[in-house]
Structure formats: structure tokens, C-alpha cells
Amino acid sequence: MNNPQVIKIGGSLLRSSKSYVESAQNIKKFIEEKETTPIVVVSAMKGATDLLIKVAENNDKHALKTFIENYLNVASELDNYSLLERVKYLLDKLVKVSEGNVNDLKRFDLILSFGEKISKLILTSALENEGIKACSLDADELIITNDKHGDAEIDLGMSKSNVVVMKELISEGILPVIEGFIGRSYSGEITTLGRGGSDYTASSISHMLNASHLYLITDTPGIYSSDPNLISNVKLVKELDYQEALEASLFSIKRINPKTFLPLLNSNTEVHIGLWNNFNTTVRNSTSVSKDQKVKVIGYKNEGGGEDNIKIGIVGREAPKDSEVIKRVIETLASDGIDYNEIYINKNRPSISIAVSKDIFVKALSSLHNSLIEVR
Amino acid sequence: MFDAPNTKIKNIDIAIVGFGNVGRSLAKLIVYKRQVLEDKFNLRINVKAIFDSKGAVVKEEGFSNYELLKLTEIPRSKISEFENGLRGASLKEIYDKIKPNIHVELTPSNYIDGEPSTSNILTALNLDCNVVTATKSPLVLHYDEIFSLTKKKGLKVKFRGTVMGGTPFIDLLMSLKSYEIIKVEGILNATTNFILSTMYEKLISYEQALAEAKAIGVAEADPSIDIKGIDAAAKLIIIGRLLGKRISLDKVERDDISKLTLNDIINSIKENRVIKYIATIDESSASVKLRSLEKSDPLANINGTTNAVRIVTDSGDLFFVGKGGGGMETAHSVLDDIISIGVSS
Numbered sequence A: 001m002n003n004p005q006v007i008k009i010g011g012s013l014l015r016s017s018k019s020y021v022e023s024a025q026n027i028k029k030f031i032e033e034k035e036t037t038p039i040v041v042v043s044a045m046k047g048a049t050d051l052l053i054k055v056a057e058n059n060d061k062h063a064l065k066t067f068i069e070n071y072l073n074v075a076s077e078l079d080n081y082s083l084l085e086r087v088k089y090l091l092d093k094l095v096k097v098s099e100g101n102v103n104d105l106k107r108f109d110l111i112l113s114f115g116e117k118i119s120k121l122i123l124t125s126a127l128e129n130e131g132i133k134a135c136s137l138d139a140d141e142l143i144i145t146n147d148k149h150g151d152a153e154i155d156l157g158m159s160k161s162n163v164v165v166m167k168e169l170i171s172e173g174i175l176p177v178i179e180g181f182i183g184r185s186y187s188g189e190i191t192t193l194g195r196g197g198s199d200y201t202a203s204s205i206s207h208m209l210n211a212s213h214l215y216l217i218t219d220t221p222g223i224y225s226s227d228p229n230l231i232s233n234v235k236l237v238k239e240l241d242y243q244e245a246l247e248a249s250l251f252s253i254k255r256i257n258p259k260t261f262l263p264l265l266n267s268n269t270e271v272h273i274g275l276w277n278n279f280n281t282t283v284r285n286s287t288s289v290s291k292d293q294k295v296k297v298i299g300y301k302n303e304g305g306g307e308d309n310i311k312i313g314i315v316g317r318e319a320p321k322d323s324e325v326i327k328r329v330i331e332t333l334a335s336d337g338i339d340y341n342e343i344y345i346n347k348n349r350p351s352i353s354i355a356v357s358k359d360i361f362v363k364a365l366s367s368l369h370n371s372l373i374e375v376r
Numbered sequence B: 001m002f003d004a005p006n007t008k009i010k011n012i013d014i015a016i017v018g019f020g021n022v023g024r025s026l027a028k029l030i031v032y033k034r035q036v037l038e039d040k041f042n043l044r045i046n047v048k049a050i051f052d053s054k055g056a057v058v059k060e061e062g063f064s065n066y067e068l069l070k071l072t073e074i075p076r077s078k079i080s081e082f083e084n085g086l087r088g089a090s091l092k093e094i095y096d097k098i099k100p101n102i103h104v105e106l107t108p109s110n111y112i113d114g115e116p117s118t119s120n121i122l123t124a125l126n127l128d129c130n131v132v133t134a135t136k137s138p139l140v141l142h143y144d145e146i147f148s149l150t151k152k153k154g155l156k157v158k159f160r161g162t163v164m165g166g167t168p169f170i171d172l173l174m175s176l177k178s179y180e181i182i183k184v185e186g187i188l189n190a191t192t193n194f195i196l197s198t199m200y201e202k203l204i205s206y207e208q209a210l211a212e213a214k215a216i217g218v219a220e221a222d223p224s225i226d227i228k229g230i231d232a233a234a235k236l237i238i239i240g241r242l243l244g245k246r247i248s249l250d251k252v253e254r255d256d257i258s259k260l261t262l263n264d265i266i267n268s269i270k271e272n273r274v275i276k277y278i279a280t281i282d283e284s285s286a287s288v289k290l291r292s293l294e295k296s297d298p299l300a301n302i303n304g305t306t307n308a309v310r311i312v313t314d315s316g317d318l319f320f321v322g323k324g325g326g327g328m329e330t331a332h333s334v335l336d337d338i339i340s341i342g343v344s345s
Helices: A017-034 A048-058 A061-077 A081-099 A105-129 A156-171 A197-208 A242-250 A258-264 A323-335 A358-374 B021-041 B065-072 B091-098 B117-126 B137-153 B169-175 B190-202 B206-215 B230-242 B262-270 B327-344
Strands: A005-009 A039-042 A134-137 A175-179 A182-185 A190-192 A213-217 A239-241 A270-275 A278-284 A297-302 A309-315 A342-345 A351-357 B010-017 B043-051 B055-058 B102-105 B130-133 B181-187 B273-282 B286-294 B306-313 B316-323
Touching (some): A005 A017, A005 A197, A017 A061, A017 A105, A039 A105, A039 A197, A048 A061, A061 A081, A081 A105, A105 A134, A105 A190, A134 A156, A134 B065, A156 A175, A156 A197, A156 B021, A156 B065, A175 A197, A182 A197, A197 A258, A242 A278, A242 A297, A242 A309, A297 A358, A309 A358, A323 A342, A323 A358, A351 A358, B010 B091, B021 B065, B043 B091, B043 B327, B055 B091, B091 B117, B102 B117, B102 B327, B117 B130, B117 B137, B130 B137, B130 B327, B137 B230, B169 B230, B169 B316, B190 B206, B190 B262, B190 B306, B230 B286
Parallel strands (some): A005 A039, A005 A213, A213 A270, A239 A278, B010 B102
Antiparallel strands (some): A270 A278, A297 A309, A309 A351, A342 A351, B043 B055, B181 B273, B306 B316
């Protein structure tokens, strides 16, 4: 049997019943074109997790009401009685849990898990409406994590024997749909994997089942060279290796959870990031990534300690090794009159990082981007 | 160690009766473990029928992985609405047709008359089916009847899922053949232990702790079976049977934990002690009581939904700790019972 392929559907794509139907149609097209049954990992509907955080943190009744209405609307519009019953069953459970009103990380994770769980049922039902044999699998049974609630790590060794069932199902032509973002701790409780955790679920499953391709489907055509909200002339990044992608995610590029790329280091899974019909970014093994482009991404992160410091990261495997790049970074900062507090040329990681004060970081980001990426 | 290459696959046909939490977990577990069971034990488990409170679905050649997973997606008590589902089907009629090797009883316990589980089990035995049950009430109320029929028919009844459902405690106890067991005592109910440990951890009242337990699904909407000690007493009766003792439910002395106040908890902390809800069975009596334990007692340190048992024997104490229940955990015990009948029959 060929190695499996994994598709992860991001929440940014799931906004209405129509978008679930479209996702199902796109999966159907994928099956027909690639002649293979994929494994599908699904996120919660757009905005659902934010509402649940309000429910969990402040017992926000309005947020709960909105969450319930959003999902009930989608489920009703799909016009499937059994789906609606099951969505209602989960929503009833959520209401009961929310009444507990206890501040506790376990309860927090339990509440947050409902967004993905319901989304999975809806997508499975939409797939069946398209005539695909699809089944919902439960991440809180199959994905085993440590006990770190809110930011759990997947135990790949322990989960592997559980997720093998997906391979059996696809060999029978059954499409497994599993929710991302959640897992089950060693002590049997529901855990969540942190923001953007569905990508991490998908990459972990890809690792465990030795997938040939992982498609992270989102609402942008790929990874941009910097934050498009701050930089107007961003470029799409064509290729990254896993280490570079990990580094870029640490500098908050596309809000990908940094844990996503950890299971893939040393793997052979090709990761494609983009829209259904347009995957511009590929992440693959470093041996098959061209070395021509020295700087690929310029991101940033808030530094833990100093509140007023922002760390800008210039990401690219060759960047910290190349004296031309380093020279250009220093010259750019000097010629544009940008004061920096620290420059760090990392020999073990694919980045150069520069600490600048918060009030000038956008200018610094823009100068460096123009100099290193725009004008090459 | 498990490999037995080129052995013919043995088919075990089962019917699942009761399709709530444990039943659904079992259906999924059979899918998850299908390949492993074939590779390691040369066993293929065919689920030929599933019953819920309103009806049944039957498939003579056994449900496929896809169908089993789809069945777990059906809303509660709606199984008869599945393709070819039957409303109000009779066990006997269906068993006459599909002739399962094992009847799996997973209906809720009923301590008033033990129904429908007792009749289900007796019907199955009369039709020459082995039985695996996670339902306690038939064993609590009709043990003699069930086991005399089992013996007469030369069949097996297994019930690992009934006590400390997430562990092989029952099997362990049955294996202690050369020991004299003087006393068995422990924490046998997950809900009440969760409530008690939450009261200690957060210094809140019984009512608040119960509300928390309900919120995270540890307590049922009506928790009286747990808080009145009926569930733990039922488990003691089953343990008693394995020790050759015959006790009836009304002979088990029980405390109601709802009478416990936050003051009781605070006083016990001052005295460096811990109150636990302890089920005990010895030569002369059985009880489920609130007991104040020394902090150093291992049972005093069992918290949350964990269960623990101390077996006092003529050759020293044995201490056993593990998961109480939960759908998937109990399903594992049920599946192990099915496998054990499967490999030996």
C-alpha cells in the first residue's frame, strides 16, 4: 500500500454550512484526482475556540449562546437528522460542563474540546452527503499526550499503536476524520495542544503513519515572507526545510504552532501549505531544498522578559553562515538609523535574531524585509 | 511470544446488548484492535447483533469496521433507525438465527429486580451462549441461578468489568488460590472518591464538590447509587462471591456521604487524618462506610477517580491501585474477557 496522505482543514475555512460542504467537495475532488483515500484532520469552526475560552474563563453566557447558535445553524442547514441529534447531545454536555464554574485547567481543556468535536461531526456528515464513506474517530481516545493541560505534547510512541487503525480504514476505502487540537492525557483526561494545535495533530499523525504528503489547508496561498498585516510587499515562500519552518513558526509566521514541525524533523513527509487549488509553500527534508535563497522569512516575537523588546528573526538555513547576509543586515540597520539592543547569529539554528525596541520594530522589520527579501 | 504463524483464524461471534458509553467504546475498540487480535491471537471478533433499549441491528456475516464506527455515531436509543434496524426485537428470536458464541451484557444495573440484564443473561445461557457482563446487578441479585445454569450448560460467564472496571482486579483475586483471604477493603467507587478528594483539595462543601463532579461528567445527573454506597456494596457482593461468601445487598451496612460537612473535613485535617469512603468485607460483615484514616495509610492517598484495594491475606497484605471505570477502560476489560473465552473455547 502507498504511504497515506493527510489533509488538515483549518478553522479559517470553516465559517458556515456552505464552507463545510465546499470542504467536503474539495476532499472528494482530491480523492478522485489522487486516487487515494486521505486521512482528514479538522479544526473548530472559525471563532469557536475564542468563544469557548470566554466560556471557560468567565462563564460568559453570551459567548456560550453564540457558540451554540453558530453550530446549531450549520448542523440544521446540512439537513441531517442524526447529525443534528448528535450535535445537540454534545451541546447539552457543554452546557452542563460550563455550569460547573470552576477554575481548573482540566475543565478548561474539556470545554475547549467541544469546538473541534462538533466540527468533526459536521464535516463527516458533509462528506457522507457527497457519497464518501467517512467515519469520525476520536482524538481523545487515540492521541495520547502528557498531562500538561493547555499546551500538551503528543506521546508519539504511545499514540502510534492507536492511530494505526487509520491505515486499516483507508485500505478499506473508508476516510477517517479526526479532530485536531485535543488529546487524552496519561491519566485519562482531555488535553489541548495549544493554539494552532490542529497542525500539530496532523503532523504527528503524518509522522506516526509515515505519510508521504501532508496538506495544511488554510485561507492564504502559503507562507509569506513576513507578516502581511505589517509589511505590504510580502512574497510567498516557495520552499522551506523542516528546521526553517520550525524557526519561522517560532517567529510567529502564519501563527503555526511551533510544535508542528518537531515530529517531522528527519521525516520524509512533504508538507504543502496553501489553498485547495493553490499550494505555494512546500516544507520538506533539507537535502531536497535548494540553497539558493539565503533568507526566506523575517518574523518577530515578543520577548519573554523585557516587555519593550521585540525579537526579529531572519530565517533561512544559509543566513547565519553567510557573511554577505550578515553584512547586509548590519548595513541596513545602520543606513536606516535603526538602533538595536542585540544581534545574535545562531550557528545551530537557521536564523539571525535582532532585539529592537517595540516602537521601532515595524520600521526595522520593513527595512530588513526590503533589503533582504524584496531587493535580492 | 504471541506469534503463532499459519494458524487458522478463529471466528468469535458476539452480540452486544446495551449500547451506551461502554457498548460504543467496545465497538470502537474492536475496530481499533482488529488487526492486532488477528495477528497476535488468530482471533476475529464478529459483532453480529447490537441491541439498545428500543431495538436492534443484526448482520449475520458480522458488521464491517465501517458499519461499527457508523453505529457508534447513532444517537442514543436510536439503533433501530440504522439500516435494517429492528424495533422491539426479541433476544431469543435473533439468537436462534445468528447463534453467537458470546453474549455481552452492558445494560445499566438495576438493583430493584435486576432486569432486563438477568433475563438477558439467562436467555443467552439457555441458548448455549457464553456470557461477558459489565452489568453488576444480575450477579448481585441472581448469582446462584446464573452460575448453576452456567455449570449445567458447561459455559463460561466472565465479569472483569464489574469491579475496578479499568483493571484486571477480578482476575487477580480469582488467581489467589493458595492464600487465605481475611479481608478485602478499599475505595471501589470513583465518583465518591472524586467528591471527597475535591472537598479536601479545594476546601469546598459536599454540594459544591458534587456539582464539580457532575460538571466534568464524573457524576451522573442522579448520583444516588454512588453516594448512598449501593454501587460499592454491589461490588463487595461480587467480591464476596469470589471469596465464597453469600451476602445480600440489604445486609451491607452503608453510610450516605451527602451527610459529610466541610467541618468534618477541616476537623480531620486538624487531626492529621483523612476521611475516605471505604468498602470492607471480612469473615462476618460487609460495609461501605466513611472512615477516618491515618494520613500514612495508603488508602488515604488515593485521590480523584482512582480506585484502590487492600487484600489482607494470611501471607501479608496486597495492595492494588488502578482506574475505576470509564467507557474505554471498561471496554478493555470486556474485550479481554471476550478474548479469554475466545482463545479457550
